[in-house]
Amino acid sequence: MSTRSLLDLLQSKLDPVEGEDARPRRGDNDLNDVVFPERTLRPAAVLAPIVLHDGPPRFILTLRADHLAAHAGQVAFPGGRAMPGETLPQAALRETREEIGITADLIDLVGRFDSYETVTGFHVTPFVGIVKPGFVVRPDPGEVADVFETPFDWLMDAANHQTHEREFQGRMRRYYAMPWEGRYIWGATAGMLRALHERLYD
Incomplete structure (x- = not known):
């Protein structure tokens, strides 16, 4: 798929950047025969950063530090809890800067997709952003143990x-x-x- 075709697909299928789901559409219980209890969820946002230059499309992912209180040692998108008075897109961009050093001026937000309820009580809104050429990854060792890239096509292949x-x-x-x-x-x-x-794709 060409870069233009992928951008067109993302723009046609994703929800607008501004806005949010009243309740999460997806969650950690999607594959389990249980439902979450009614509870107050903490708003959070993540960025699914996609690199389209210098080779095939790929996602940037992080490995969370082992000493963190939540989701330690897990692979994650950059992101976290929204601060008071902060919009969800602002939270995703701020957390990306804090965790891996890529600033908002180097990211074009394309849209958002299905929000997600975690077993730990977060209502996470994921945003897709295109990372512009010239970015430099500077992981915060207090939160991130490693940063790596994984092919977009591989992660979007249902066989995997x-x-x-x-x-x-x-x-x-x-x-x-x-x-x-x-x-x-x-x-x-x-x-x-x-x-x-x-x-x-469905």
Whole structure:
């Protein structure tokens, strides 16, 4: 797929940047025969950064530091909780700058897709952004252990979307997983990638 074709696909399939889902459309329970209880969710936002220059399209992903209180050691998109008075797009861009050093002037937000409820109580809105040439990754060692790129086509191929399970809080839970070259992409990040695949191609 050419760069122009991919941009056209993203622009035609994604929701506008401004706006939000009243309730999450997807979540950590998508593959489990249970529902989350009614609860107050904390608003959060992530950026799914796509690099379109210097080779085939690819996502930028992070490996969260092992000492973090939540989701330690997991592969994730840059992002986090929205601050008071901050819009969700602003939160996604701020967290990207803080975590991996890519500033907002080097990112073109294209749109957002299905928000996601995590088992840890976050209502996460994912945004797709195109990273412009000239960016330099500067990970914050307090939050990020590593930053790497994974091919867009590989992650958007349903043949690579596995379902795994493990015990959590006394019960077995199923989740999406996309192991790639020694990286274990799973849980909320894999669930959001699956949601993006379905938005673009189903």
